[in-house]
Amino acid sequence: MPSYTPPLRDMQFVLHEVLNVIEDLNAIPQHADLDADTLNAVLEEGGKFASEVTQPLNLSGDSEGCTLDKTTHEVTTPKGFKEAYAQYVEGGWAALSCDPEYGGQGLPFVANQCFYEMLNGANQAWTMYPGLSHGAYEALHAHGTDEQKKTFLPKLTSGEWTGTMCLTEPHCGTDLGLLRTKAEPVAGAPEGTYKITGNKIFISAGEHDMAPNIVHLVLARLPDAPKGSKGISLFLVPKFLVNADGSLGARNPVFCTGLEHKMGIHGNATAQIALDGAVGTLVGEPNKGLQAMFVMMNAARLGVGNQSLGLTEVAYQNALAYAKERLQMRSLSGPKAKDQPADPIIVHPDVRKMLLTAKAYAEGGRAMSIYCAVMLDKALHHPDEKVRKDSEDVVALLTPIVKAFITDNGFAATNHAMQVFGGHGYIHETGVEQYVRDARINMIYEGTNTVQSLDLLGRKVLANQGATLRKFGKQIEALIAEEGVNEKMAEFINPLAVLADQMTKFTTEIGFKAFANPDEVGGASVDYLRVAGHLVFAYFFARMASVALKKIASGDTDPFYLAKVQTARFYFARLFPETASLMRTARSGVANLLDTDAALA
Incomplete structure (x- = not known):
């Protein structure tokens, strides 16, 4: 039976010792009075909820899965899921970082992001229900009408109702310009009211028994809409219509017609949804639905990175515990556990390599995710317009890296964890094989990692x-200037400085090739994103190592700091060097991919 311990010490290290987030947050008027003790207390209680309430349901929820009654179109979630959600709502967790105007607690987004890392580590399938609701809240908060906000935001804020995002159709996934779902105005109804008809698939949390109403945000086309992505509008389509007094009215014809039989996340209902003249109201402007939906999609992309971060952490924890207990062979340099018939497998170098890979990916991902969350808080609420703009730009740059780099790393890390378990990792009872299966979807949905790579290189880098x-x-240059003369930091700063310099030349070279042949972007983008991911990780590992070394130099004997330096040293020695091969393959050009008709005949 797997276990989960919330990584509060590392979170607090990143929050307060590396990023000094309270100083940044106090510059935002609504967070002016927030202090470290309050933030820590919230996360400590959040960690208890994750480890004590949702984690015990993870393995059983995977085994049981969701059940669809095809007669009623109702879905039953695994045993305990509904009760855990009721505790989540009762504890006020849904309202953590929501607007007080709608009943929220008004805490910064970074608090919610740290809480959700723990929820994902405990039980990703369960966490996707409230996670998608928060995305729906964000989209309506940014683009909803006053009436929509008044009716739906208090319920989404409290968690009484949940939300979804309905994009994908059977014939189109990422290419939303191909979608066919139609929206027709309703004669005699209030302006902005439509009947929505079409079919959606792969709708996470699309139907369930955990809440009395589900608020679907649906992309569809108006009758006179232009072709392609410029003709897409966004609509709010509730499972039950809402009466003027806020009570639930008639059942809207938006039904679950099937559940996908999936590789993982069995506890989450991935629904096929049929809309048969379902009543919906327009969100935002006609034919500009993607702009409104991107609020939710970008939140979801950060959330998916957070899902894999949680899985990386929990897989590492369980593999580490197993490696310390499992006896197998002797160390090549002689017995280490002389009172035992064999040594624990943690003495073997390759086992340590796998464990340290997972640990480094977790700690690097945590630093980047927390940093992005703080930047998003500043982008949304900082009183200085320039700070808002700079923060928004950085979040836009890092979002595809968070989504793709952390999820790629998460799949690698969970596979390493399963390998540490050996044959026991391949069976269900130990729980680690579930982490591998659950992690695999994170590389696919909310825009495949190739799409994220194209977005990074094409839109976020070359376009400007x-x-x-x-x-x-x-920011990297500032750290290099600050620490460049510190001999103890040389092993961290020198590689970072070299890659930072190479990145400029690398980007320019790919840009010139793309100017002559746009397909060069497609040929280089996946490798480019991993190089960029390592640049960001290297920056944060250098910052973390700097803090840890200063603590050690001051006489602090907390083993946490030595562990941080050793993890950073491993990262730079064993993981960071893949940047060299990635740049070489990206520079090889697109011809070896496209001039292959005979090979792929």
């Missing part, structure tokens, strides 16, 4: 001639 990349690069 690297301006945003240089904006983040200034």
Whole structure:
């Protein structure tokens, strides 16, 4: 039976010792009075909820899965899920970072992000129900009408109702310009009221028994809409219509017609949804639905990175515990556990390599995710317009990296964890094989990692001639200037400085090739994103190592700091060097991919 311990010490280290988030947050008027003790207390209680309430349901929820009654179109979630959700709502967790105007607690987004990392580590399938609701809240908060906000935001804020995002159709996934779902105005109804008809698939949390109403945000086309992505509108389609007094009315014809039989996340209902003239109201402007939906999609992309971060952490924890107990062979340099018939497998170098890979990916991912969350808080609420703009640009740059780099790393880390368990990792009871299966979807949905790579290189870097990349690069330059003369930091700063310099030349070279042949972006983008991911990780590992070394130099004997330095040292020695091969393959050009008709005949 797997276990989970919330990584509160590492979270607090990143929050308060590396990023000094309270100082940044106090500059935002609504967070002016927030202090470290309050933030820590919230996360400690959140960790208890994750480890004590949702984690015990993870393995059983995977085994049981969800059940669809095809007669009523109702879905039953695994045993205990509904009760855990009721505790979540009762504890006020849904309202953590929501607007007080709608009943929220008004805490910063970074608090919610840290809480959700723990929820994902405990039980990703369960966490997707409230996670998608928060995305729906964000989209309506940004683009909803006053009436929509008044009717739906208090319920989404409290968690009494849940939400979904309905994009994908059977014939189109990422290419939303191909979608066919139609929206027709309702004669005699209030302006902005439509009947929505079409079919959606792969709708996470699309139907369930955990809440009395589900608020679907649906992409569809108006009758006179332009073709392609410029003709898409966004609609709010509740499972039950809402009466003027806020009570639930008639059942809207938006039904679950099937559940996907999936590789993982069995505890989450991935629904096929049929809309048969379902009543919906327009969100935002006609034909500009993608702009409104991108609020939810970008939140979801950060959330998916957070899902894999949680899985990386919990897989590492369980593999580490197993490696300390499992006896197998002797150390090549002689017995280490002389009172035992064999040594624990943690003495073997390759086992340590796998464990340290997972640990480094977790700690690097945590630093990047928390940093992005703080930048998003500043982008949304900081009183200085320039700070808002700079923060928004950095979040836009890092979002595809959070989604793709952390999820790629998460799949690698969970596979390493399963390998540490050996044959016991391949069976269900130990729980680690579930982490592998659950992690695999995170590389696919909310825009595949290739799509994220194209977004990073094409839109976020080349489209503005690297301006945003240089904006983040200034932070790297500042760290290099500060620590470049510190001999104890040389093993961390020198590789970072070399890659930062190479990144400028690398980006320019790919840009020139793409100018002559746009397909060069497609050929280089996946490798480019991993290089960029390592640049960001290296920056944060250098910052973390700097803090840890200063603590050690001051006489602090907390083993946490030595562990942090050793993890950073491993990262730079064993993981960071893949940047060299990635740049080489990206530079090889697109011809070896496209001039292959005979090979792929």
